[in-house]
Amino acid sequence: MAYRAAAVHGPRGILTRIVSMSHSLARPELPKRFYREAAIAPANGGHAVLLDGRPVRTPARKPLVLPAERPALAVAAEWNAQGERVNPATMPVTRLANTIVDGIADDPAPVRHDLRRYAETDLVFYRAESPERLLERQVAHWDPVLAWARGRIGHDFIRVEGVMHVAQPPETLAAMSQWIDAYEDAFAVAALHQMATLTGSLLLALAVAERELTIEKAWQAAHVDEDWNTQQWGGDEEAQARRDARFEDMKAAALFAQIPANHS
Template sequence: MREILTDLETPSALSDPDPVKRAQKQMQTPLPKRFYKNVEIGEADDGFKVLLDGKPVRTPGKTVVTLPVREAAEIVRAEYDAQEREVDPATMPVTRLVNTAIDGVAQDPQAVAEDILRFASSDLLCYRADGPETLVGNQREHWDGVLDWAERRFGGSFNLAEGIMHVEQPRTTIAAVGTYLRERTEPLRISCLHLMTSLTGSALLALAVEDGEVSAEEAWTAAHVDEDWNISQWGEDGEAAQRRANRWRDMKAASDLLAVLPR
C-alpha cells in the first residue's frame, strides 16, 4: 500500500518523504537540464495534454499525462514553464502528484481510500489536550467547527479523548465516511485527498477542504495548532520551519488541483 503512495519520479532524490532530506539529496544529485523551449496544452480524446516542444509529457512510468480539464493541465503546464536552466521536480508539486496518481494510485484507488479511512478512525481532531487552557481553547477554536461539519455531513458523532489514549469511533460514523470515500475512485481526486490527509494527520480536514467547508490555509492552521503553541513557548527551529514550508507547498498543490477537478 505505502509503495503506491511514495514519490514515483526518478531520480532517487524524490524517494525520501521528508522534504528537507529530499532537498539535501537533490543538492547532491545533478538536476537535468531544461531540454525544451515551448510548453503548450493540447487536446486529447479524453482530456488535455501538456506538450513540450510538441511532444506530450509522460510519467516516469512512460504513460502520457492526460488531465480531465484544461485548468488542471494549465497548472502542470505552468510548473514546466517555470523551470529555468534545470528541471527541479521539488518545485513541481502538482506534476509529482499527477505522476503518482497515474503511475500508482490508479492501480488500486480503493486501497488509497481505505488508508484515508484509517486516518478518520483515529483523526487528529478527536485527540484533545487537557491543558494548558490556551492550547485547549485553540483546539476548540480551530477543530470544533470541522467536527460539527463532519457530524452533519456523515450523520454521526465522533468521540473525543484527552491525551493520546486511543478512542474507538462509532462504527456507523466510520462506515458513513467509508461510503463517502468509495464514491471517490478517480485517481487524481483520491490522490489529492490522501496527500492532504497525510500532511495534516486528519482525514476530516482533507474532506472539509474538498467540500469547501474550510480553505486549505484554514486546514493547515488547524493541523498545526499544537505545533504553533509549542513554537509560541519555545521558539522555532530553522530546519523544522523549512520542512513545514515545503510540506505546505505540497498541501497547496493538492488543494489547487482538487479545486479544478470535475465533481
Template sequence: MSDWKPKRFWKQAAVAEMAEGYTVELDGRQVRTPAKEPLLLPTRALAEAIAAEWDAQEKEVDPTSMPYTRTANAAIDKVRIQHGEVADMLAAYGDSDLLCYRADSPAELTERQALSWDPVLDWAAETLGARLLPVQGVMHQAQPASAIETLTRQVHALNPFQLAAFHDLVSLSGSLVLGFAAALNWREADEIWQISRLDETWQEEQWGPDEEARALAALKRVAFLHAKAVYDIST
C-alpha cells in the first residue's frame, strides 16, 4: 500500500464571498471537492472553519484532521444530489426510534429510560408536532403515520449541509428525535449524546467496562459533537 500523501502547495487559505455563497481559496484558487465540484458553502462561518483546516496543514495534507472539509464535501458530492433519498432514510428512523423501545425489566432500568426518554418524546410532540409512542420489548411496532409524515417533512426541509450533519446526529444516536433535539438545542449536545447511550451505560454498570467499546464510543461522541457544530454553522 502506498504511503503517498498530497503535499501542501499553498501559502494561504482564505474565505471568499461569491454570488452563490462563500468558498475557500488557496492562494486565490478555489477549492474543489473530490468530485471536482466548486466548494460553495452557505455561510461564512462554515467557510472560515474549512479555511482554518486548510491553513493548519503542514508539509503533508492529512484529511483525517479536516472534519469540516469532509462534511462539506459529502454535502456537495453526495447529499445534494441524493437529497430526497437521504432525507427519507433518516426519517425512517422515526418508525423504529431508539427512544420508543423500552425494557420490561428490571424496574431500575425501565424507570431510568422513562426519566431520560419521556421528556424528549414530550418535547417532540410539542415542538415538532409529532407524538411517538413508547412500547415494551424489541419487536417492531409501527408509529402513527401522521407523526412520521410530520417528521419526514421537517427532514426534507433541511439544506444539504444541514442534512449531512443531521445524518450523523441521527445515525450515531440511533434516534430521529434525538437528532432533532440536538439540532434544535433541546439540551446541550453532550447531554443528548449521553441520553442516547443510556442502555450501554446501564450494561457497563452491571458488567463492567469494555475498553474497546469505550474507545469506539469516544470516537462516536466526537463525531456527534462535530455534526452538531456543522449543523449550527450551516444555516
C-alpha cells in the first residue's frame, strides 16, 4: 500500500486557488498575440512590464509593476515567448504577479496569517513508520532543514511517526511567527505561501527564500514520499506532467521570495 507521510492542507485563499487552477487555463480559443515585443521600464519604485511601450495591466486593470528587475524580466520573457496566440497556462510568473497585485499587495496580512498554519503542520515533521529505507530518505532530506531552522529560531521541533497531528511547542510557534512577520514585502509573502502550498512545507519554502536550499533540492525533498511510491509501483505520464507544471509554479514563486533587501 502506498504511504504518504504528510499533513494535508485544504484549499486556502486566492493563492491556493491560483495554484490549483493554473494548469487548466487553456481555452479552446486563446487570444491572438496583439503586440510585437515585451520589455520593462522603471516605474513607481519598481519595474513595469510594457507591450510595445504600453504598460501591461492585470485582470483588475491595475498596472503590472514588480518590485525587482529579475521577476519583471521573467514576466517580459513569458510575453515574448508567446506564439501566434497568448496562452496564460505557459506564463506562471505572470499569473502569480497578477494574483499578488490584484489580490494580495494591498493587504498581505491574511496570507501571512495562513502561513502560520503551515508552521503547525509542516511536511517535514511527519515521518514514515516503515519501511526503513523510506525513513532513511526522509531523514537525509528533512533533518538538515530542521537543523537549519532550529539554528535560525533557537527552538526545536517535534517529529512524529505517522500522520496524526502533533502540536509544536508554543515557543517554537511564536518564533516561527516572528520569522514570517519579518517578510514585509507582499510579493515575498505571497511567494512563500505558493511554495508552501506546492511543497506542503513552510520550512522548505523558507529554505529556498533564504537560499539555504536550491529550488531543485527543496522540490526533491518535498517529493520523497511520492518518489518512493513511484519506485515501488511505477509512474504515470499525466501525473509527471502535472508535477512538472507545479515545478514551474515553484520556480516562479522563488523569483519573488528571493528578492533581496535592495530589490535588485
